Structure formats: C-alpha cells, structure tokens
Amino acid sequence: xxxxxRFSDSTHILAFIEIYQNIKVxxxxxxxxxxxxxxxxxxxMGNLRExxxxxxxxxxxxxKLAKDPSQITLLDVYFATEGNKxxxxxxxxxxxxxxxxGNIQEVLGDYYEQAKIAAQRKLNETTLKDVIETILVKQxxxxxxx
Amino acid sequence: xxxxxRFSDSTHILAFIEIYQNIKVxxxxxxxxxxxxxxxxxxxMGNLRExxxxxxxxxxxxxKLAKDPSQITLLDVYFATEGNKxxxxxxxxxxxxxxxxGNIQEVLGDYYEQAKIAAQRKLNETTLKDVIETILVKQxxxxxxx
DNA sequence: CATTTTTGTAACTCAATAAGTTACACGAAT
DNA sequence: ATTCGTGTAACTTATTGAGTTACAAAAATG
Numbered sequence: 001x002x003x004x005x006r007f008s009d010s011t012h013i014l015a016f017i018e019i020y021q022n023i024k025v026x027x028x029x030x031x032x033x034x035x036x037x038x039x040x041x042x043x044x045m046g047n048l049r050e051x052x053x054x055x056x057x058x059x060x061x062x063x064k065l066a067k068d069p070s071q072i073t074l075l076d077v078y079f080a081t082e083g084n085k086x087x088x089x090x091x092x093x094x095x096x097x098x099x100x101x102g103n104i105q106e107v108l109g110d111y112y113e114q115a116k117i118a119a120q121r122k123l124n125e126t127t128l129k130d131v132i133e134t135i136l137v138k139q140x141x142x143x144x145x146x
Numbered sequence: 147x148x149x150x151x152r153f154s155d156s157t158h159i160l161a162f163i164e165i166y167q168n169i170k171v172x173x174x175x176x177x178x179x180x181x182x183x184x185x186x187x188x189x190x191m192g193n194l195r196e197x198x199x200x201x202x203x204x205x206x207x208x209x210k211l212a213k214d215p216s217q218i219t220l221l222d223v224y225f226a227t228e229g230n231k232x233x234x235x236x237x238x239x240x241x242x243x244x245x246x247x248g249n250i251q252e253v254l255g256d257y258y259e260q261a262k263i264a265a266q267r268k269l270n271e272t273t274l275k276d277v278i279e280t281i282l283v284k285q286x287x288x289x290x291x292x
Numbered sequence: 293c294a295t296t297t298t299t300g301t302a303a304c305t306c307a308a309t310a311a312g313t314t315a316c317a318c319g320a321a322t
Numbered sequence: 323a324t325t326c327g328t329g330t331a332a333c334t335t336a337t338t339g340a341g342t343t344a345c346a347a348a349a350a351t352g
Contacts, residue, residue, distance in 0.1 A: 004310060008234070008235065008236045008237045012240065015246050015250060033247040034247065035247070037312060038328095039314090040312065043311095058318070058319050058320080058328045061320095094158065094181055095181050099165060101179040104161060104281060108157060111269070118265050119261040119264050119265035123261050135249040135253050138253065142248075150338090172299090182341075184299095189340095191299090202299075203349075204299045205297075205299055207350090
C-alpha cells in the first residue's frame with residue numbers, strides 16, 4: 001500500500017495555523033515547517049477549506065481555523081484529506097460462481113467496516129486542542145533540558 | 147494511498163483451503179476463485195506459510211490450515227500479509243527547529259497507534275471460523291432463492 | 293522410471309498514485 | 323503599479339501492488 005502523509009501533514013498545518021495565528025502565515029512559511037513545497041501545502045489547505053475546517057482568502061496570508069480547536073477532531077481532518085474510503089481494501093473481482101468468491105466480499109466488507117469504525121472512533125476522541133497542547137508540553141520539556 | 151487486496155485475498159485463500167479440503171486444491175484452482183494468477187496465489191500462500199497459518203508441500207496440491215479455523219483471526223491474517231505497519235502514515239521529515247515540526251511526529255504517532263490498535267482489536271475478534279460460517283449462511287440463502 | 297503436474301521464487305513489466313514541480317491567472321498588500 | 327500570495331491545472335518522478343515469464347525442485351501419475 002502506497003503511503004499518504006496528507007493526513008499528518010494536514011494536521012500539522014492546522015496546528016501551525018493555530019499556534020502562529022499572531023504572525024503572517026503564508027503557505028511558504030507553513031511549507032518550511034512541514035518540509036515540503038508551498039504548492040503542496042496550498043493543495044492540502046484547499047481540502048481543509050472545502051471541509052469547513054479553515055477560512056482562507058486568496059492573496060492574503062491569513063488562514064484562520066473555522067472552528068475552535070476543541071471542536072476539530074483528528075477524524076474531521078482525516079475525512080477532509082482522505083475521505084471515508086475503506087481502511088482495508090477488498091478485492092472486488094472474485095469468482096461469483098464459487099461459494100467463497102461469491103460471498104467473501106460482502107462478508108469481509110462487514111468485518112472491515114467494523115474495524116474501520118473502531119479506528120475512526122479513536123480518531124474522533126482526539127481534538128486539535130489535544131494535539132496542540134501535547135505539542136506545547138513536549139516543547140516545554142525540551143526547553144527545560146537546555 | 148495505493149490499495150492492497152493482499153489481506154482480503156489471503157483470507158479468501160484460507161477460507162477456500164478449509165472449505166474445499168476434500169478436493170485437490172492447487173494454486174491454479176484457488177486462483178480461479180480469487181480471479182488472479184496462480185503465481186500471485188503462491189506468493190500470498192508463502193506469506194501465510196511463513197506466518198505459521200498453513201502447511202504446504204512443494205509439488206503437492208494439498209495445502210492445510212496449520213491451526214483450527216477458530217484459532218485464526220483476521221488479525222493473524224493481516225499480520226501475515228501486511229505486517230504491523232502503521233495504518234496512518236506519519237510524515238517523518240518535518241522541520242525540527244519549529245515547535246510544530248519538531249514535536250508533531252511523536253504526538254501524532256501516539257494517537258495513530260491508539261487508533262490502529264482499536265482496529266486491530268476488532269480484527270482480532272473475528273476468526274476464520276466466523277468468516278467461513280457466514281459465507282456458508284449467505285450461500286445457503288442464495289440457494290434457497292433459486 | 294520417465295513424464296507430467298505443481299510448488300516456490302526470482303526477475304521483469306505494467307499501472308496507479310502520492311508528492312513534488314512548473315506555470316500562471318487572480319486577488320491582496322504595500 | 324508593483325510585489326506578494328493564493329488557487330489550480332498540468333506535468334514529472336518515485337514508489338509499489340499486482341500480474342507475467344521463466345525455471346529449478348519436489349511430488350504425483352501411469
């Protein structure tokens with residue numbers, strides 16, 4: 001399975017916007033924190049905007065969260081960036097004339113859905129506020145060690 | 147994210163081996179049920195053998211489950227085919243000199259791990275026996291409708 | 293015991309896609 | 323008016339899942 005870092009990068013972007021809301025936050029600045037290109041950041045921000053998680057204005061480097069960080073969960077970010085696609089993919093082309101091939105898609109599909117929902121429930125328990133506060137605690141510890 | 151059907155195909159193979167244990171089950175026969183090539187089936191069966199889920203003998207079309215179907219869970223099959231890689235991938239290269247970039251990997255990694263474990267616990271609740279019995283029930287219903 | 297069948301693997305091709313790049317129109321800031 | 327920044331489309335590149343070809347080794351077959 002090819003790996004997507006869109007989910008983690010999008011969460012990164014949201015945390016960055018919230019933590020640095022006082023300074024001018026261009027896609028270039030965010031890109032230097034994510035270590036990618038500004039275009040990639042703008043592409044991800046486009047998804048976040050469509051999902052109603054941020055507000056942006058063309059030409060202006062002032063992205064804002066559209067909701068309070070306590071009201072945005074990791075699941076919201078996941079849906080915004082990856083949609084609600086299956087976590088475990090089914091082989092859709094199996095032999096319908098075989099007892100196994102003709103039934104396994106439906107059977108596994110149900111079990112996979114249950115596992116996906118279990119993961120999504122966990123993601124939904126964590127808010128952007130939790131993420132940001134944990135980041136700040138870790139940073140404070142690092143600073144105390146200097 | 148590119149999709150892998152190895153997990154579902156491997157489960158398919160295991161169910162097929164158990165249901166058709168009376169007849170001669172070559173990789174060719176299994177491949178016609180999965181609708182793929184025999185080489186792909188043998189490759190997946192290699193993983194299942196390494197994981198201790200099936201016993202095979204070179205040259206002989208007589209694969210056997212190495213354990214009772216009630217003792218093999220979907221999680222066992224998942225580990226055999228996909229390993230214990232992350233469900234949600236982290237961007238490993240973020241700017242360590244930024245508060246967000248320097249801490250988010252560790253923070254998100256922990257939350258992702260929790261979500262992954264939630265999904266894995268669900269997969270571990272379902273056995274191959276459950277899968278097979280559900281397949282047979284669905285087939286019985288189909289037969290009753292003819 | 294010679295022939296056929298089948299497994300087990302390596303090496304290759306093909307296709308899909310995530311991510312990065314280039315280019316540019318349009319809006320905002322200065 | 324000029325510069326800066328966003329929003330997007332189009333293209334390139336790298337990765338990888340899946341299929342294919344090839345073949346050695348083991349087992350089945352008659």
